Amino acid sequence: MKNNRKVKVLLIGAAFAGDLHMTGYDRCRDIAEVVAICDKDQSKIEALANAYGLEDYAAYTDYKEAVKEVDCDVVDICLPNFLHHEVAVAALQAGHHVIIEKPLATKLEYGEHILEEAKKAGKRVYYAEDWIFAPALMRAKELIDEGSIGDVMYIRARECHSGSHSPFAQTIEYCGGGSFIHLGTHPLAYVLALKENRWTELVAMTSGGGESNMIHKTMEGEDWAACILKFEDGTAALVEANYVTVGGMEDIIDFYGTEGRIQVDLTMSSPVKCFSIPGVSYSVEKAEITTGWSRPAVDEKYNLGYVSEIRHFMECILEDKDAMVGLRGIDGLEALRVMNLAYESAREGKKIVNDRL
Ligand SMILES: NC(=O)c1ccc[n+]([C@@H]2O[C@H](COP(=O)([O-])OP(=O)(O)OC[C@H]3O[C@@H](n4cnc5c(N)ncnc54)[C@H](O)[C@@H]3O)[C@@H](O)[C@H]2O)c1
Numbered sequence: 001m002k003n004n005r006k007v008k009v010l011l012i013g014a015a016f017a018g019d020l021h022m023t024g025y026d027r028c029r030d031i032a033e034v035v036a037i038c039d040k041d042q043s044k045i046e047a048l049a050n051a052y053g054l055e056d057y058a059a060y061t062d063y064k065e066a067v068k069e070v071d072c073d074v075v076d077i078c079l080p081n082f083l084h085h086e087v088a089v090a091a092l093q094a095g096h097h098v099i100i101e102k103p104l105a106t107k108l109e110y111g112e113h114i115l116e117e118a119k120k121a122g123k124r125v126y127y128a129e130d131w132i133f134a135p136a137l138m139r140a141k142e143l144i145d146e147g148s149i150g151d152v153m154y155i156r157a158r159e160c161h162s163g164s165h166s167p168f169a170q171t172i173e174y175c176g177g178g179s180f181i182h183l184g185t186h187p188l189a190y191v192l193a194l195k196e197n198r199w200t201e202l203v204a205m206t207s208g209g210g211e212s213n214m215i216h217k218t219m220e221g222e223d224w225a226a227c228i229l230k231f232e233d234g235t236a237a238l239v240e241a242n243y244v245t246v247g248g249m250e251d252i253i254d255f256y257g258t259e260g261r262i263q264v265d266l267t268m269s270s271p272v273k274c275f276s277i278p279g280v281s282y283s284v285e286k287a288e289i290t291t292g293w294s295r296p297a298v299d300e301k302y303n304l305g306y307v308s309e310i311r312h313f314m315e316c317i318l319e320d321k322d323a324m325v326g327l328r329g330i331d332g333l334e335a336l337r338v339m340n341l342a343y344e345s346a347r348e349g350k351k352i353v354n355d356r357l
Helices: 016-026 042-051 063-069 081-093 108-121 135-145 179-194 306-318 329-348
Strands: 007-012 032-038 058-060 074-077 097-101 125-128 152-160 199-206 224-231 236-242 250-257 260-265 274-276 292-294
Touching: 007 016, 007 063, 007 306, 016 032, 016 042, 016 306, 032 042, 032 063, 042 058, 058 063, 063 081, 074 081, 081 097, 081 108, 097 108, 108 125, 108 329, 125 306, 125 329, 135 250, 135 260, 152 179, 179 199, 179 224, 179 236, 179 250, 179 329, 199 329, 224 329
Parallel strands: 007 032, 007 074, 032 058, 074 097, 097 125, 152 236
Antiparallel strands: 152 250, 199 224, 224 236, 250 260, 274 292
């Protein structure tokens, strides 16, 4: 690493995802420094900075000013989906690398435009898919690679909960879709990364959105979606995402091999088991109640991969290199392309063949 230099970060968006990333920066102060935070709501900037004991930083409420004025290496975009495109383009044109939360953008052409602007500017796009660095999934991968379950034939991966807290998740214009783009992006990008994007065909089905939804009738996007993919090596995968799952966020990944199977439960498998009559302050994301038996998460942001993901990006920037497979701009773009094709498959009831292999 060069001269003990620290990566200078401008963080834009100081709410939920901003906090996830701040935990990452807080734990890699040896190589990174958040020099500025931008959010249109000044009180959120202050709350985030206070929560992490940040004193020496600049605060901005206008992202256009921030990307022009802040002397930084990378702009980390933790904004609602519909803003990823315009803010990434502004940051790249101002000469910064960008980290972009999922999904890369709300529309495929916006995602393509982000990558074009990065190429023009000679800057990199880092795609923040935290599952790649979830320690339990990394351990599962080690077990698979050592041959402990034979050849993996089938992967079933899902992220489901009872509905997004964000008002921006309610319309297609702001979100890009429904539960599939908002939640399904994790299991989808994860299986695509495992197979280096070499998918051959897919079929998908969704609840359709609005009145056709199972529960969320006022939500424009779908509240249930499933997509089956086949890969070049013959592996099949079922990716599922829905907003009809009560009881806390469900992130379960199953690997079926010729000589065994592995199940990873990212959210409900805490080693802590608690029975509480008054309830605990927090057990797991989206849990409606915490009384009775619960499994309070332990170091959730580390175990879901956010901490190691941020360190990886900082190391890549210092070494002037692209992120690993699954975390590059092109991986974010491929995930977005596949999501769009899955929506097309569901809408038109047809199988889609990958014409880019
Ligand atoms: N990787 C994950 O697990 C994960 C989890 C949650 C959210 N996300 C992603 O992170 C992104 C942000 O999600 P969130 O839940 O934090 O969103 P949010 O809607 O809760 O908050 C976004 C923040 O952006 C600010 N903002 C909105 N418009 C702005 C503007 N024009 N200029 C400056 N600030 C503005 C808001 O004030 C708010 O503080 C989304 O793309 C979401 O998909 C990822």
